[in-house]
Amino acid sequence: xxxxxxxxxxxxxxxxxxxxxxLRYMFRRKHTTVEAVKDISFTIQPGELxxxxxxxxxxxxxxxxxxxxxxxxxxxNIRVLEKVPYQNRKSNAANxxxxxxxxxxxxxxxxxxxxxxxxxxxxxxxxxIYKENTNTYGDILGIGDFVDQPxxxxxxxxxxxxxxxxxLLHNPKILFLDExxxxxxxxxxxxxxxxxxxxxxxxxxTVILTTHDMKDIxxxxxxxxxxxxxxxxxxxxxxxxxxxxxxxxxxxxxxxxIPDELNVPQAESVELKDDGKAVIxxxxxIISSAVIISDIISKHKxxxxxxxxxxxxxxxRNLYNQ
Amino acid sequence: MxxxxxxxxxxxxxxxxxxAEYRVGFFLGLFSNFYGYFITYATFWVLVSSLGHIGxxxxxxxxxxxxxxxxxxxISGTLIWYTVYHLGGIITGGGLDMYLTRPLGVLRxxxxxxxxxxxxxxxxVTIIFLSMxxxxxxxxxxxxxxxxxxLCIIGGVLIQAGAMILxxxxxxxxxxxxxxxxxxxxxxxxxxxxxxxxFPRWIQLVLTYVxxxxxxxxxxxxxxxxxxxxxxxxxxxxxxxxxxxxxLSVSLFVFNRGLRKYSGAGN
Amino acid sequence: MSFFIISLKSSFIYRSSVIFxxxxxxxxxxxxxxxxxxxxxxxxxxxxxMITYAILSSIIGMCYxxxxxxxxxxxxxxxxxxxxxxxPVNFILMHYYQLLGGICSSFIMRGIPVIAVFTPLLIMxxxxxxxxxILCAIIAIIxxxxxxxxxxxxxxxxxxxxxxIWPFNRLLDNTIRFLSGSFIPLxxxxxxxxxxxxxxxxxxxxxxxxxxLIGNESITSIISNFIILIIWILVLGLLLLFTYKRAIxxxxxxxx
Numbered sequence: 001x002x003x004x005x006x007x008x009x010x011x012x013x014x015x016x017x018x019x020x021x022x023l024r025y026m027f028r029r030k031h032t033t034v035e036a037v038k039d040i041s042f043t044i045q046p047g048e049l050x051x052x053x054x055x056x057x058x059x060x061x062x063x064x065x066x067x068x069x070x071x072x073x074x075x076x077n078i079r080v081l082e083k084v085p086y087q088n089r090k091s092n093a094a095n096x097x098x099x100x101x102x103x104x105x106x107x108x109x110x111x112x113x114x115x116x117x118x119x120x121x122x123x124x125x126x127x128x129i130y131k132e133n134t135n136t137y138g139d140i141l142g143i144g145d146f147v148d149q150p151x152x153x154x155x156x157x158x159x160x161x162x163x164x165x166x167x168l169l170h171n172p173k174i175l176f177l178d179e180x181x182x183x184x185x186x187x188x189x190x191x192x193x194x195x196x197x198x199x200x201x202x203x204x205x206t207v208i209l210t211t212h213d214m215k216d217i218x219x220x221x222x223x224x225x226x227x228x229x230x231x232x233x234x235x236x237x238x239x240x241x242x243x244x245x246x247x248x249x250x251x252x253x254x255x256x257x258i259p260d261e262l263n264v265p266q267a268e269s270v271e272l273k274d275d276g277k278a279v280i281x282x283x284x285x286i287i288s289s290a291v292i293i294s295d296i297i298s299k300h301k302x303x304x305x306x307x308x309x310x311x312x313x314x315x316x317r318n319l320y321n322q
Numbered sequence: 323m324x325x326x327x328x329x330x331x332x333x334x335x336x337x338x339x340x341x342a343e344y345r346v347g348f349f350l351g352l353f354s355n356f357y358g359y360f361i362t363y364a365t366f367w368v369l370v371s372s373l374g375h376i377g378x379x380x381x382x383x384x385x386x387x388x389x390x391x392x393x394x395x396x397i398s399g400t401l402i403w404y405t406v407y408h409l410g411g412i413i414t415g416g417g418l419d420m421y422l423t424r425p426l427g428v429l430r431x432x433x434x435x436x437x438x439x440x441x442x443x444x445x446x447v448t449i450i451f452l453s454m455x456x457x458x459x460x461x462x463x464x465x466x467x468x469x470x471x472x473l474c475i476i477g478g479v480l481i482q483a484g485a486m487i488l489x490x491x492x493x494x495x496x497x498x499x500x501x502x503x504x505x506x507x508x509x510x511x512x513x514x515x516x517x518x519x520x521f522p523r524w525i526q527l528v529l530t531y532v533x534x535x536x537x538x539x540x541x542x543x544x545x546x547x548x549x550x551x552x553x554x555x556x557x558x559x560x561x562x563x564x565x566x567x568x569x570l571s572v573s574l575f576v577f578n579r580g581l582r583k584y585s586g587a588g589n
Numbered sequence: 590m591s592f593f594i595i596s597l598k599s600s601f602i603y604r605s606s607v608i609f610x611x612x613x614x615x616x617x618x619x620x621x622x623x624x625x626x627x628x629x630x631x632x633x634x635x636x637x638x639m640i641t642y643a644i645l646s647s648i649i650g651m652c653y654x655x656x657x658x659x660x661x662x663x664x665x666x667x668x669x670x671x672x673x674x675x676x677p678v679n680f681i682l683m684h685y686y687q688l689l690g691g692i693c694s695s696f697i698m699r700g701i702p703v704i705a706v707f708t709p710l711l712i713m714x715x716x717x718x719x720x721x722x723i724l725c726a727i728i729a730i731i732x733x734x735x736x737x738x739x740x741x742x743x744x745x746x747x748x749x750x751x752x753x754i755w756p757f758n759r760l761l762d763n764t765i766r767f768l769s770g771s772f773i774p775l776x777x778x779x780x781x782x783x784x785x786x787x788x789x790x791x792x793x794x795x796x797x798x799x800x801x802l803i804g805n806e807s808i809t810s811i812i813s814n815f816i817i818l819i820i821w822i823l824v825l826g827l828l829l830l831f832t833y834k835r836a837i838x839x840x841x842x843x844x845x
Contacts, residue, residue, distance in 0.1 A: 011586070070422040072587040086585065093425040103416045107435070114336040118434065121329040122426050150340060176423075347753050354756035361763045365773060372777040373628060501609035509616045520627040 001082065003174060003206050004044040004067060009076035011037040011062050011230075036062045038230040039076070044208070046173070049200055051221035051238070052210040059230040060210045064176055067208070068096060081173060094123060097172035097205075101179030104163055106151045112162045113147045116169060123170035130169065137165040140195055157188035164192065168199065175199070177209045181216055193219045248281045251289055253296065254304040264292055276303075326430060333434040341439060348439065355443025359392060362515075363451050377520040383547055385455035388515055389448045390539035394478030396444035402486050403441070405432035409490035410497060418584065428581060429487070429574075459547065467546065474542035477566030481538050484566070484573035485511075491573070494580030511535040517543075519551075530558065537565040611702050618647055618707070621772070637714035638803065639774075644707045645799050646771050651700040652730055653737040653794065655758055656688045657681075661745025662754045671840050681742060681833060688738075716803055725811065726801035732818055733794040737765075739825045746832045749839065770796030790821040 014031040037059045044050055052060045065071040066078055069085035069092040078085060085092040098105075106115040120130045138144055141161040146154055154162065160180065167175060177196070181189045197220055200207050209220060217224055217238060224241050226234040234241065248268050258276045267282040280292060289307055296302065341348050363385065370381040379387070405412065406429065412418055421428045456463065463471065489503035510533055518526040518540050529536040537558070544550045545559035625639035661684060664670045673680050717723065744757045751757070766772065769791035778786055786792055797814060800806050806814075 013586075065419065068423050070419050070585060072585050074586070086587070089422065090425040093423055096423065098420070098423040100416060100420065103420065105420050110336055110340050114340075118329070118333060118336070121325070121332060122424055122431070124325075124425075344752075346751070350751070350753070350756040354759040358759055358763045361767045364767060368773055368778055368782065369628075371779045376628060501606055505609055505613055505616070509613050512617065513620055516624060521623050525623075 002043040003046040005079040007041050007077040008039050009078055010039055010074050012074045035230050040232050046206055047204045049207045049221045050223045051217040052225050054227040058228045060227050096174045097167035098176045099163055099167045099180050101182040108152050111148045111150050125170050133169050137168050141165050157184050174206045196220050249284050250308045251280045252306040253278050253302050256301040256303050330434055337437045351440050352443040355440055356447045359444050359447045377517050379517050382455035382459040385451045387539055387543045389452035391514055392448040394482045396441040397479045398482035399441040400438040401433050403438045404436040406490040407486045410493035473563040477563030478538040480566030480570040484570040487573040487577050491577045491580045494583055514539055534565055534569055537562045607698050611699050614703050641715040641803055644711050646795055651696050652734050654692050655741045657738050658741040658745040658758050660684045662748035665748040722801050726798045729798040739829050742829055746836055765791050769794045793818045
């Protein structure tokens with residue numbers, strides 16, 4: 001069974017056009033239609049760990065909202081757990097957990113444990129499951145130390161862990177994570193990623209993650225779906241993507257005397273500039289920076305070297321160009 | 323229904339538990355609300371003191387008139403003022419999405435998001451003056467009158483809640499909800515502090531057929547104080563609780579419409 | 590040209606909230622006028638007097654602001670108080686000028702339209718005293734303005750003791766509204782309440798200036814009132830100074 005099935009899904013928004021004509025703006029606006037999501041299709045199996053990436057405004061959150069039952073598609077089919085999510089909002093909600101990285105679902109002025117008790121009532125969680133989950137997740141996420149403190153007194157990392165626990169209390173079959181590691185320090189990020197993997201391994205929860213942090217994808221997801229301008233650009237296992245689209249590093253070398261020609265085998269491109277600089281672009285999976293540098297230094301006199309690792313934008317741009 | 327009340331009760335308990343930490347602040351806020359509305363009553367008292375009466379209404383009459391309005395407003399406020407009235411902020415903060423991902427109605431969730439504890443000050447001051455006025459003016463209430471009184475309070479709460487929900491719902495369509503609300507709800511409703519008979523007839527009509535604020539306190543007061551002039555007034559008075567149900571239904575309809583717009587259903 | 594239109598557009602959008610607040614002021618004024626018109630229906634002179642009273646009260650109210658309280662409290666609770674002390678500018682004055690700017694712009698944007706709407710009514714009903722009286726009234730309003738500032742500044746400094754001071758703002762604001770005669774003239778107040786109102790300084794904010802403009806006050810009473818007013822301001826001013834010094838002390842000793 002596909003836990004999520006999306007077929008030719010589209011979502012349009014009407015946006016008021018900012019006209020030059022002031023009066024028209026006040027009284028009768030013209031609208032343009034923005035196609036936030038255009039005819040996308042994919043299926044997700046139970047227990048998968050899928051990461052959604054893409055530039056801001058690409059349509060990621062629109063897609064997630066449709067899966068969560070918050071937004072109604074303009075056209076196409078969507079089935080989550082074999083039901084149409086927006087037509088069965090409440091029953092769909094009982095089976096999904098959502099973690100918004102930028103917004104807590106905990107009651108701000110109450111202790112964490114009280115939020116859990118309230119959620120127990122809202123999700124109608126049976127006593128035994130509630131106890132089991134608060135204990136298990138409480139331990140894994142290490143929230144026992146601060147579970148009785150009001151949420152407003154917690155650090156971001158603590159709050160995120162508590163939010164993660166809260167989203168799992170009702171044993172959701174699908175977990176939607178929207179930027180779960182945003183703003184966290186490196187140590188906590190690592191913890192959260194481990195926990196998500198662990199929860200998936202132990203309980204078979206399907207995890208759907210949106211993020212701008214490639215390391216999140218790297219360490220958690222088995223599959224990457226990249227969305228840009230409302231369409232799916234990539235839908236491949238993470239391993240494939242990492243290997244083939246790692247992106248180019250660049251070395252900028254300042255020559256004492258710029259050669260007429262510079263041959264760097266296995267490099268993507270070599271650009272010779274007027275100001276004595278050469279910019280060499282290469283894939284570090286194919287050839288390492290050390291080899292390139294030692295090779296060139298052995299033949300030329302170099303004044304300065306700068307090495308730049310591939311940035312996420314490069315990777316995404318590369319992915320997009322493919 | 324039972325689930326709802328038991329959840330709400332749990333929420334109130336936990337809310338006050340956490341408030342206990344800020345005991346001083348809590349009581350201070352409560353007192354300032356108490357005092358503020360006490361001054362309003364004092365204002366009426368001064369007026370009546372020097373004028374004798376306003377349109378035939380003495381201080382006890384005015385207490386009951388205003389009391390009905392304030393009590394129903396405060397009760398409504400404890401439930402939904404901090405959340406539904408400020409729906410605009412909740413939408414921009416992403417709170418509405420959060421509510422939509424939970425298996426419970428959005429309005430219900432907003433009720434247990436924030437209890438309007440500051441309104442308790444109003445409730446206390448108005449109960450004091452209401453009781454004094456009733457004892458003074460009417461003596462003991464007959465069972466029929468008492469039942470009617472309760473029904474009017476419930477009806478009034480429904481109207482006030484309906485108004486707050488309506489104003490909050492404006493946020494689904496535009497950002498200007500706060501100002502529109504201030505004007506059509508607060509400012510216009512303030513007219514009902516005084517017996518509508520002292521204003522030109524058209525004002526009474528507006529407050530009956532356009533904005534039903536007169537049903538919160540004026541018409542019920544007419545019946546309770548035996549001041550009805552015409553059969554017409556009497557009927558409107560009896561209808562007051564019913565108007566509450568009707569108005570709230572309209573508000574809920576608008577709210578759900580707004581929710582559907584938000585989700586893009588039918589777009 | 591496009592710049593002009595753009596700024597016009599944005600001022601229009603900004604304006605809608607101002608428009609609403611103007612309508613709100615007009616509305617509550619109309620309510621008051623309707624009330625007095627009914628209550629004194631058998632005494633047309635009284636009605637004129639009361640309408641004038643209400644309009645003047647509203648205009649005077651635009652000259653007052655409680656903003657100092659939140660401005661000071663914000664700095665105190667935010668910890669910026671200590672930082673502000675390092676600046677060469679006097680803390681209180683700095684905030685006062687900011688507030689004054691706010692009052693002026695508010696007066697221009699909201700006050701003037703409201704005054705414009707009510708001027709015809711005012712002209713029809715008002716019976717102003719001599720220009721000298723009017724001058725005295727203006728002086729009284731200015732002094733009342735300062736009293737407002739001083740009182741609310743004192744509340745602002747309470748932030749050193751209380752985390753939230755908004756309850757105190759409300760308490761003072763409500764008391765002033767009531768006992769200053771801003772709505773109901775103090776003449777209406779029965780015995781003991783009237784005495785209380787006379788003893789307290791709040792009457793100088795509304796009742797006194799309005800009396801100067803349209804009431805009957807003998808020269809001696811005007812002079813003695815001004816003396817009392819000045820004494821109040823001196824006392825309150827000294828209190829504020831004292832509080833300010835103590836606050837600085839507390840700050841520098843405890844390091845903010």
